[in-house]
Amino acid sequence: MRVLLIGSGGREHALAWKMSKSSILEKLFIAPGNAGTAQLGTNVDLQPNDFKAIKDFVLENEIGMVVVGPEDPLVNGIVDFFEGDEFLKGVGIVGPNKEAAQLEGSKDFAKEFMKRHNIPTAKYQTFTKDTLKEGQAFLESLKPPYVLKADGLAAGKGVLILDSLKEAKKELKNMLSDAKFGEASSRVVIEEFLDGIELSCFVITDGDAYKKLPEAKDYKRIGEGDTGLNTGGMGAISPVPFANPTFLDKIENQVIIPTIKGLKSDGITYKGFIFFGLINVKNEPYVIEYNCRMGDPETEVVIPRLKSDLLDLFEGVATGTLSERDVVFDDRSAATVMMVSGGYPESYEKGKKIEGLNKVDESIVFHAGTVADGPVIKTAGGRVLAATSYGKDLESALKKSYESLAKISFDKAVYRSDIGHDVL
Ligand code: AMP
Ligand code: GLY
Numbered sequence: 001m002r003v004l005l006i007g008s009g010g011r012e013h014a015l016a017w018k019m020s021k022s023s024i025l026e027k028l029f030i031a032p033g034n035a036g037t038a039q040l041g042t043n044v045d046l047q048p049n050d051f052k053a054i055k056d057f058v059l060e061n062e063i064g065m066v067v068v069g070p071e072d073p074l075v076n077g078i079v080d081f082f083e084g085d086e087f088l089k090g091v092g093i094v095g096p097n098k099e100a101a102q103l104e105g106s107k108d109f110a111k112e113f114m115k116r117h118n119i120p121t122a123k124y125q126t127f128t129k130d131t132l133k134e135g136q137a138f139l140e141s142l143k144p145p146y147v148l149k150a151d152g153l154a155a156g157k158g159v160l161i162l163d164s165l166k167e168a169k170k171e172l173k174n175m176l177s178d179a180k181f182g183e184a185s186s187r188v189v190i191e192e193f194l195d196g197i198e199l200s201c202f203v204i205t206d207g208d209a210y211k212k213l214p215e216a217k218d219y220k221r222i223g224e225g226d227t228g229l230n231t232g233g234m235g236a237i238s239p240v241p242f243a244n245p246t247f248l249d250k251i252e253n254q255v256i257i258p259t260i261k262g263l264k265s266d267g268i269t270y271k272g273f274i275f276f277g278l279i280n281v282k283n284e285p286y287v288i289e290y291n292c293r294m295g296d297p298e299t300e301v302v303i304p305r306l307k308s309d310l311l312d313l314f315e316g317v318a319t320g321t322l323s324e325r326d327v328v329f330d331d332r333s334a335a336t337v338m339m340v341s342g343g344y345p346e347s348y349e350k351g352k353k354i355e356g357l358n359k360v361d362e363s364i365v366f367h368a369g370t371v372a373d374g375p376v377i378k379t380a381g382g383r384v385l386a387a388t389s390y391g392k393d394l395e396s397a398l399k400k401s402y403e404s405l406a407k408i409s410f411d412k413a414v415y416r417s418d419i420g421h422d423v424l
Pocket of ligand 2: 294298
């Protein structure tokens with residue numbers, strides 16, 4: 001099969017790495033990709049939201065399957081574009097359509113969905129510019145900290161957690177009346193704060209059957225001990241020690257199954273990955289958020305633990321035959337640590353030469369923000385690369401990832417030295 005993978009991060013390098021091992025892969029293209037994906041297939045200079053250019057490329061290159069990595073093109077309707085085009089009808093596409101992608105694209109849609117299907121989540125109400133006063137009154141009825149969420153996609157920045165009521169009221173006004181996050185904050189979800197420890201679960205579904213992938217825990221803050229600004233994710237581990245079989249069963253019965261059934265009963269055909277962002281509150285799982293794609297860096301730790309042929313599963317999704325395919329996991333633990341540019345998640349410099357990549361032999365190095373300049377690989381983003389290692393347990397996997405990162409360097413490189421420490 002000839003495959004086009006859309007995206008350019010560590011997630012896409014990990015998906016490309018796994019697909020490149022498939023016995024049914026004929027040729028892999030990645031749009032736009034990075035220096036890591038270029039070692040596994042052909043990078044093509046296409047932007048994920050330029051559907052017309054993607055269509056032309058797919059037809060010219062006889063692509064049989066398109067795999068969409070990031071949320072943006074999904075929320076913007078790339079799947080609907082493919083399904084509605086007479087020339088693209090025969091091309092398999094992995095990802096939810098625009099309506100289904102609202103699970104991530106609109107916090108209010110996701111909360112309504114969970115309420116309708118009795119899926120455990122924080123209590124909430126949604127407000128607009130016209131109901132700002134009511135929103136401020138609702139804040140007064142809650143206990144701190146206050147959780148404010150821009151309804152739409154805001155590049156991971158749209159959630160504010162505030163300790164003071166005064167600050168929360170001010171920020172609500174900034175979001176609703178002063179468009180702090182643009183159109184994304186024209187509606188704001190205010191919800192009850194849940195106190196617990198987070199983890200993420202993933203399924204792949206063809207709209208009917210679903211298959212679970214290993215769970216993971218991601219480390220979102222830039223600083224040691226989970227302090228400082230939120231990032232896309234600084235590292236991840238899988239499995240998650242506190243997610244014992246009883247807790248995983250609760251997740252499946254109280255969250256995953258009601259979500260799959262709820263989508264079906266709402267008449268929404270969901271094909272692709274569902275990412276459940278969860279929190280464990282006194283041994284009960286609650287949904288913090290849905291994402292309509294795999295996580296990054298969760299993909300870098302979860303996909304290496306998948307033994308099955310990923311492209312075979314994608315074919316199952318595209319053809320509605322997922323129930324006939326097997327998902328087998330690797331029993332080993334895996335740990336991923338991200339190396340980022342100094343300054344990230346605020347401003348940072350690019351174009352730094354990365355050294356030592358060829359010295360790593362005990363980890364897989366997934367590229368995120370990298371670019372090849374002839375034989376030299378340079379930084380090209382905030383999150384630059386991720387070292388993933390296997391181990392008989394998390395401790396040994398983490399040790400290997402840290403040993404590998406010690407061999408890699410670039411000017412102003414930063415990584416957290418405490419990934420996994422809170423749960424070991
Ligand atoms: P989200 O974009 O919805 O995942 O929110 C970003 C982060 O904010 C989550 O990963 C949590 O750490 C935190 N968060 C979101 N909602 C809540 C909540 N209701 N209670 C506590 N923390 C939350
Ligand atoms: N690592 C969090 C995410 O991908 O949303």
